Amino acid sequence: xxxxxxRRSTLPGxxxxxxxxxxxxxxxxxxxxxxxxxRSLELSPDQFWAIVTSRxxxxxxxxxxxxxxxxxxxxxxxxxITVWALVRYRFPGRRLFDAIVDIPFALPTAVAGxxxxxxxxxxxxxxxxxxxxxxxxxxxxxxxxxxMIFIGIPFVVRTVQPVLIDLDPEIEEAAASxxxxxxxxxxxxxxxxxxxALLTGLALAFARAVGEYGSxxxxxGNLPNVxxxxxLLIVIRLSEFRYADATAIAVVMLIVSFLIIFAVNRLQRWxxxxxxxx
Amino acid sequence: xxxxxxxxFSIAYPKETPxxxxxxxxxxxxxxxxxxxxxxxxxxFLGVFVVLPLVVVFAQAFSxxxxxxxxxxxxxxxxxxxxxxxxxxxxxxxxxxxxxxxxAWAVAKFEFRGKTxxxxxxxxxxxxxxxxxxxxxVLLFGAQGYFGPWLASHNIRLLFAVPGMTLATMFVTFPFxxxxxxxxxxxxxxxxxxxxxxxxxxxxxxxxxxxxxxVKWGVLYGVLLCNARAMGEFGAVSVVSGHIRGETNTMxxxxxxxxxxxxxxxxxxxxxxxAMLALVTLIAKTVLERHxxxxxxxxxx
Amino acid sequence: xxxEVRNLFKKFGAFAALDxxxxxxxxxxxxALLGPSGSGKTTLLRIIxxxxxxxxxxxxxxxxxxLLRNASERHVGFVFQHYALFRHMSVFENVAFGLRVQPRxxxxxxxxxxARVKELLDLVQLDWLSNRxxxxxxxxxxxxIALARALAIEPRILLLDEPFGALDAKVxxxxxxxxxxxxxxxxxxxxxxTHDQEEALEVANxxxxxxxxxxxxxxxxxxxxxxxASAFVHSFIGxxxxxxxxxxxxxxxLGGERLDIAHDGVRPGASKLFVRRHDMQVGPAxxxxxxxxxxxxxxxxxxxxAEVVLSHGKTVxxxxxxxxxxxxxxxxxxxxxxxxxxxxxPE
Numbered sequence: 002x003x004x005x006x007x008r009r010s011t012l013p014g015x016x017x018x019x020x021x022x023x024x025x026x027x028x029x030x031x032x033x034x035x036x037x038x039x040r041s042l043e044l045s046p047d048q049f050w051a052i053v054t055s056r057x058x059x060x061x062x063x064x065x066x067x068x069x070x071x072x073x074x075x076x077x078x079x080x081x082i083t084v085w086a087l088v089r090y091r092f093p094g095r096r097l098f099d100a101i102v103d104i105p106f107a108l109p110t111a112v113a114g115x116x117x118x119x120x121x122x123x124x125x126x127x128x129x130x131x132x133x134x135x136x137x138x139x140x141x142x143x144x145x146x147x148x149m150i151f152i153g154i155p156f157v158v159r160t161v162q163p164v165l166i167d168l169d170p171e172i173e174e175a176a177a178s179x180x181x182x183x184x185x186x187x188x189x190x191x192x193x194x195x196x197x198a199l200l201t202g203l204a205l206a207f208a209r210a211v212g213e214y215g216s217x218x219x220x221x222g223n224l225p226n227v228x229x230x231x232x233l234l235i236v237i238r239l240s241e242f243r244y245a246d247a248t249a250i251a252v253v254m255l256i257v258s259f260l261i262i263f264a265v266n267r268l269q270r271w272x273x274x275x276x277x278x279x
Numbered sequence: 280x281x282x283x284x285x286x287x288f289s290i291a292y293p294k295e296t297p298x299x300x301x302x303x304x305x306x307x308x309x310x311x312x313x314x315x316x317x318x319x320x321x322x323x324f325l326g327v328f329v330v331l332p333l334v335v336v337f338a339q340a341f342s343x344x345x346x347x348x349x350x351x352x353x354x355x356x357x358x359x360x361x362x363x364x365x366x367x368x369x370x371x372x373x374x375x376x377x378x379x380x381x382x383a384w385a386v387a388k389f390e391f392r393g394k395t396x397x398x399x400x401x402x403x404x405x406x407x408x409x410x411x412x413x414x415x416x417v418l419l420f421g422a423q424g425y426f427g428p429w430l431a432s433h434n435i436r437l438l439f440a441v442p443g444m445t446l447a448t449m450f451v452t453f454p455f456x457x458x459x460x461x462x463x464x465x466x467x468x469x470x471x472x473x474x475x476x477x478x479x480x481x482x483x484x485x486x487x488x489x490x491x492x493x494v495k496w497g498v499l500y501g502v503l504l505c506n507a508r509a510m511g512e513f514g515a516v517s518v519v520s521g522h523i524r525g526e527t528n529t530m531x532x533x534x535x536x537x538x539x540x541x542x543x544x545x546x547x548x549x550x551x552x553x554a555m556l557a558l559v560t561l562i563a564k565t566v567l568e569r570h571x572x573x574x575x576x577x578x579x580x
Numbered sequence: 581x582x583x584e585v586r587n588l589f590k591k592f593g594a595f596a597a598l599d600x601x602x603x604x605x606x607x608x609x610x611x612a613l614l615g616p617s618g619s620g621k622t623t624l625l626r627i628i629x630x631x632x633x634x635x636x637x638x639x640x641x642x643x644x645x646x647l648l649r650n651a652s653e654r655h656v657g658f659v660f661q662h663y664a665l666f667r668h669m670s671v672f673e674n675v676a677f678g679l680r681v682q683p684r685x686x687x688x689x690x691x692x693x694x695a696r697v698k699e700l701l702d703l704v705q706l707d708w709l710s711n712r713x714x715x716x717x718x719x720x721x722x723x724x725i726a727l728a729r730a731l732a733i734e735p736r737i738l739l740l741d742e743p744f745g746a747l748d749a750k751v752x753x754x755x756x757x758x759x760x761x762x763x764x765x766x767x768x769x770x771x772x773x774t775h776d777q778e779e780a781l782e783v784a785n786x787x788x789x790x791x792x793x794x795x796x797x798x799x800x801x802x803x804x805x806x807x808x809a810s811a812f813v814h815s816f817i818g819x820x821x822x823x824x825x826x827x828x829x830x831x832x833x834l835g836g837e838r839l840d841i842a843h844d845g846v847r848p849g850a851s852k853l854f855v856r857r858h859d860m861q862v863g864p865a866x867x868x869x870x871x872x873x874x875x876x877x878x879x880x881x882x883x884x885x886a887e888v889v890l891s892h893g894k895t896v897x898x899x900x901x902x903x904x905x906x907x908x909x910x911x912x913x914x915x916x917x918x919x920x921x922x923x924x925x926p927e
Contacts, residue, residue, distance in 0.1 A: 010389055011631045011651060012472050013482035018385035022397075025378045029449055030403055033415035036425060040418050079324045086321035090314055098322065100561065101329050107557040107564075108333075109511025110409070111531040112550040115538045116332035119339055119547075126335065127327070151328050183309055212408025215513035215531070219538065232410035236518060239414065244423055251411045258406045262399075470664035473631055476651045477658040478678035479733055488681070492668040 034255075041252040044245055052249040057225050058234065062253065065231040068142060069210035072149035076206045077199060079150075080157025087158070088165045106155040110215025117148050118219035140222035145230060148217045153206030160202035164195055197272030201265050208261045212254065336554045339547035351548035359526075360533040360549070367441065367516075367529060368509040371448040375505055376498070379456025383494075384486065386457075387464035388472060398461065404453045409514025412450050416443055416519050439521030444529070447515040452505045459501030463494055463571070496570040503567065507560040511553055581642050581736040581769050582607050583628065588637035590623055590793075597623040598634065599793035605771065610763045612784035613773045616816070620793040621773045622741055628771065629739050630654045641736065657730030657768075661742040663722045665714040671725050672710045675700055678733035700728040703762070720751040724758075731766070740772035744779070756783050777817050781805065789813050811923035814854040821860065821897045823853040823890075825922065832922065835893020840869040843922060850925040855917040857900040858883065862907070868914030872897075877907050888913070 041049065052058060086092070087099050105113065121128040121138040128138055138144050168191065176186045192199075214232040222228035231250055238247040308314070341348055351357060382401060386394060404412065418424050420437040430437060437443040471493070475485040491498075513531040520527040528536065530549050537546035583605040590598040598620045605611055613621035626632040628639065630651030639646045646654060665674050679693045688696070701707040704724040714722055723743060730738060743759070744752040760783050763770055774780055780787045781801040789796045789804060789812070797809040808814035815822060826833045827843045832853070841853075865871060875896075876887035883900045886907050890897060899915065901907060 012388050012469060012476060012485070013650070014384065014486070015389045015391075018381045019389075019391075022378070022382040022385050025381075026397075026400060029446070029453055031400070033419055033450065034403065034407075036419045037411070037415045079320070082317055083321040083324055086318045089308070090318055092318050092322075094322075098325055100565065101325060101333075103561055103564075104329050104333060104557065107507055107561050109513060109531050109550075109553045109557065111513040111534045112336060112511070112553045112557075113332060114513075115534060115546060115550060116335045118538075119543070120332055120335045127331065147328075151332065154325075154328060187309075208406060212411070214408065214410050214517075219535075232408055232514065235410050235414060239417060239518060242423065244418065244421070247414060248418065251408075251414050254408060255411060258408070262406050470660055470662065471666055473651075474658065474660060474664040474666070474729075475677065475681070477629055477631065477656060478681065478729065479652050479655070480677070480681040481652060484681045488677070489666055 037248060037251060037255070040244070040248045044249060048245070049249050052246050053253055057229070058231075058246075058250055060226040061229050061231040061234040061250070064142065064145065064229060065211050065254075066257070068146050069149055069207050069213075072146055072210050073153055073203050073207040075150050076153040076157045077203045080154065080202060080206075081161065081195075081199065083154075084158045084161045084165060088162060102155050102158050105152050110152075110213070111219075113151060113216040114148070114219035117151060117216065118144075121147060121220060139220050140228065142221075142228050144220035144222070145217050145228060148220050149210035149213060152213055152216050153210050156206040156209060157199070157202035160205060161195055161198045164198040168194060197268050201268050201272075204261050204265045204268070208258055208265075212258065333554065336547055336550050339543055340551040342547075343544050347544050348548050348551075351545035352552070354545065356528070356533065357545070357549055360528045360530045361552070363441070363527075364510050364529040364531075367445050367448050368506055370445050371452055371509045372502055372505050374449060375452055376456050376502055378453070379460050379501055380491075380498070382457045383460035383464050384490070386461050387467075388469050388490075401454050401457050404450055409451060409512065410518055413447050413515035413518025416447050416450070438519055439527060441527065443519045444516050444527065447519045448509050448512055451512050451515050452509045455505035455508065456498070456501035459497050459504070460494055463497040464490070467493055496567055500564065500567045500571060503560055503563055507556065510556060583737065583769065583771075584638075584640040584643070585624070585628070586638040586640070588624070588627065588634045588639070590620075590627065590632070590634045596793045598627075598637075601637070601790075601793070601795055603788060603795065603798070605769060608767045608769055609785045610760070610783065611769075611771045612780035612787045613771060613790060614775070614777055614780040614787050614816075615790035615796075616775060618792070619790040621775075621788075621790050624790075625739050625741055625771060625773050628737070629656050629658045631658070655733065655736050657733060657735030657738045659723070659726050659730050659738070659740040659743050661745050663714070663726040663746075665722055665726060665729070667714050669713075670710070671701075671706070671712050671714070671717070672697055674714070674725060675729045675732050677729065682733075696732060700732055703731070703765075704728045718751075719747045720755060723747065723755065727762075731768075735768065738768050738770040740770065742773055742775070745774070745776075752779070759783060781817070789816065791816070808854070808921060811852055811854065811926075814921060814923070819857050821853075821855045821857060821899070823855075823895060823897070824925070825851050825853045827851050827922065827924075834870075834890075835895070837892045839892070841917065841920065846922045846924055851922050852925055853917075853920060853922050855920045857885075857898060859917055859919045860897075860899040860901075861916045861918050862899070862901045862905070863914040863916060865912040865914055868916035870915040870917075872913060872915060874907055874909050874911045874913060877909055879903070888915070890915075 044052070053062075083102070087095060087102075118139060119125055121131070121144060123129065123132050123137070123139065125139070131138055136143070138147055172190060173186050176190050181189070212232060214230075214236075217230055218233055221230060221233075223233060225234075231254055235247045235250050238244075238250070309317070340351075386398065417438060420426050420430055420443060422431070437446070471489050472485050475489045480488065510529075511531060512529075513535070516529055517532055517535070520529075520532060530553055534546050534550050534553070537543075537549070583603070585601055585603040588598050588601040589596075597618075601620070601624060603624075613624060615621050623632060627634050628646075630646075630649065630653075633647070641654070666677065669677070675697045676693055679688060679696060682688075697710075698707065701710060704727060706721060706724055706728070709717060709721060709725070714725070717725065727740075727743075740759075744755050747755065756779055759772075772783070781804075784801060786798060786800055787804050788798050791812050797804055797813045799807070799809075804813060804817055808817060814820050823834055825839070826849070827846050828848050832839045832841055832843050832851075834853070861868070870890055870892060872888040872890040874886050874888055878885055880900065882903065884903055884907055885898055885900050888897055888899060889895070907913070
């Protein structure tokens with residue numbers, strides 16, 4: 002009687018590769034992240050709350066989250082317009098513009114940071130004309146806003162693009178044959194089917210902007226309570242050896258990021274149900 | 280299907296269509312004015328937010344002429360930063376490449392519970408802010424960190440030194456290769472591997488002779504993106520490096536230092552190298568994507 | 581090489597793929613595993629190959645426990661339904677693969693490998709494709725290369741998983757005959773899985789009919805066709821007329837009326853009467869066990885196929901009759917089953 006106790010798989014190497022994967026994952030990712038959360042647990046709830054709700058921290062969080070959301074909304078609107086033009090229309094240079102959408106994603110953040118800072122500084126190419134109009138961009142929250150728009154561009158465009166491309170033109174023709182005019186079709190037929198992708202893009206752009214550091218700190222004023230982003234506050238606290246403060250702020254930011262990822266997963270599942278791949 | 284159309288519809292529609300289009304516009308696309316406005320807005324938006332910053336990098340770098348540009352790059356600090364960037368990228372990319380291959384094999388070729396959870400864990404670094412990615416290592420290895428005292432007593436310097444920076448870079452670039460390979464290997468299925476096994480091949484032989492050649496474009500793609508991110512990483516490395524000039528400055532860190540010291544030409548000169556890397560990466564990415572689409576396995580029916 | 585399967589069980593979650601399978605395969609025979617999807621035939625084949633493992637039971641190759649070895653050690657040639665050719669290797673390299681991965685101790689040298697590959701490509705008559713790549717071949721060519729590749733390692737058994745399932749009808753027929761003559765030439769114990777009963781009847785020495793993880797009958801094509809052991813086999817192999825009947829003291833009853841046929845020793849209760857379409861003898865009205873009215877006639881090659889409404893229970897059946905006596909719609913005829921089987925209905 003032979004022993005078939007263990008459930009074996011056809012291909013070899015599962016144990017080894019799974020073990021290596023889990024080990025490597027733990028060492029590089031999980032243990033460091035766990036260290037952060039454990040550190041935060043060393044604070045009593047009161048201490049944690051005190052740090053997070055201190056004036057400077059709250060302002061930093063407000064700056065980061067608020068401006069990130071505003072920038073993500075701008076990207077939602079402009080990104081939709083952009084992806085519409087890229088997918089639906091033909092114009093000279095279309096392919097080139099399609100390619101450059103990825104630049105904010107590929108360009109190192111420090112490079113983007115100094116470029117935006119130089120561009121929008123008071124003597125900069127765009128900063129000068131804006132200053133004439135009385136709009137100061139560099140070293141103000143507006144500058145943070147601008148930088149966050151920059152880095153969020155690819156997220157809405159690239160998330161919506163495949164969905165828009167795959168939209169069945171016959172559905173629009175059906176709507177037209179039923180008497181809908183173009184605006185009706187866009188509003189009632191096309192945009193609803195894009196909604197899950199739009200929201201996903203919004204969430205991704207928001208998540209990226211909240212945590213962004215390199216692109217923002219050059220153009221931001223970095224004045225506490227005015228134009229200081231949360232990641233910068235973490236760096237400052239670290240340099241002051243106030244590890245507890247840094248940890249608390251980081252935990253708050255991480256929890257929000259994870260909630261957003263969770264929401265995005267839900268959105269994508271919702272998208273599957275509403276419009277399963279046929 | 281015998282369905283009776285409303286009488287008026289079937290008679291009226293053909294005659295009314297031309298007038299309908301003229302009055303309400305062709306319902307299959309937007310009116311011309313709207314189209315032009317949308318294209319204009321899109322072009323302006325991308326022009327201001329993407330093209331201009333890129334142009335600024337090169338304009339500033341060459342603003343004092345080519346000799347100044349070359350001199351800035353030839354500066355010993357610059358060269359040292361370039362060397363360090365390449366070193367850290369090489370190590371991070373190689374290690375994450377091996378991990379990516381191993382993880383993709385485990386995830387794509389076997390069935391087990393918790394697979395989605397595992398992939399989510401692998402994706403974690405993507406959702407962590409770069410500063411936090413550096414912070415976690417400071418908390419582990421810093422003077423007040425968990426392993427700080429132990430490291431100090433053994434005279435090992437992780438933070439404010441290359442090993443720490445490499446670790447932070449590996450954290451940040453962790454998922455790239457795995458994410459490129461997992462869907463690719465899943466799509467390719469296990470049939471060829473099963474065939475190889477039935478023909479007497481061992482696991483390693485199967486992996487190197489059958490699996491690897493089939494995913495070579497995916498490997499290149501993952502390595503390309505991983506490298507781009509590794510060389511350009513700023514936030515995480517900044518937190519972990521201590522900014523010791525000439526020793527622990529990568530190219531992005533040097534860009535920051537020079538900019539803060541108002542050495543704009545030098546700063547933008549190095550930035551221009553990084554920008555060129557980004558452009559080359561994008562071009563190579565587009566080329567590879569075409570290969571990946573072609574190489575998608577077609578089921579032999 | 582002989583194969584023995586004893587009491588094999590395999591479950592996928594709650595689904596029983598193999599529910600107690602016993603089988604003996606003789607050396608050199610060409611065996612078909614025939615059944616509908618879900619019958620367990622592919623699972624059985626993969627377990628024999630080592631690509632899957634049973635929950636319990638035994639598997640013996642020449643009286644040796646085969647479950648102690650994994651797929652790469654069993655020396656089994658496997659041909660996949662979708663060929664599984666290595667897409668980045670040429671045809672030559674595909675066939676040579678099994679020879680190249682052998683341990684250094686027993687590996688042949690390059691010249692010997694080349695010779696063997698050429699020999700095999702000649703065997704499948706595709707020597708001229710040696711430098712092409714799988715994507716450049718037709719389906720039938722790919723399948724033959726897959727076969728050559730499996731034969732390269734001189735396997736003790738050859739296992740084929742629906743080898744012609746992915747090909748169109750004409751190519752399928754050609755390859756069927758080609759496989760049969762190839763088997764006669766190389767004489768390796770071979771098992772192939774199919775859901776096409778015509779294929780099994782045409783090619784195999786013996787057929788194993790499977791349903792729901794169990795073996796319904798094992799026999800030669802003639803045995804399985806002429807003497808089906810169960811209702812399932814009768815309806816799966818060949819075309820049959822199936823009539824629900826009641827077996828009781830009054831004999832066999834259809835639709836309340838007594839039929840003039842013996843009840844075959846079947847226990848009383850609900851049963852099914854199986855008759856092949858061409859085993860229904862047509863006679864004058866009044867004669868024969870069944871009566872009916874012809875509603876429709878069409879010619880079918882050498883026979884005519886008639887739709888008949890039986891007087892018993894108004895059931896509609898189709899019969900095949902020779903063309904010597906022309907049937908006409910509206911005719912009342914008597915029918916007598918020359919050969920028939922009665923099986924008890926499942927509980």
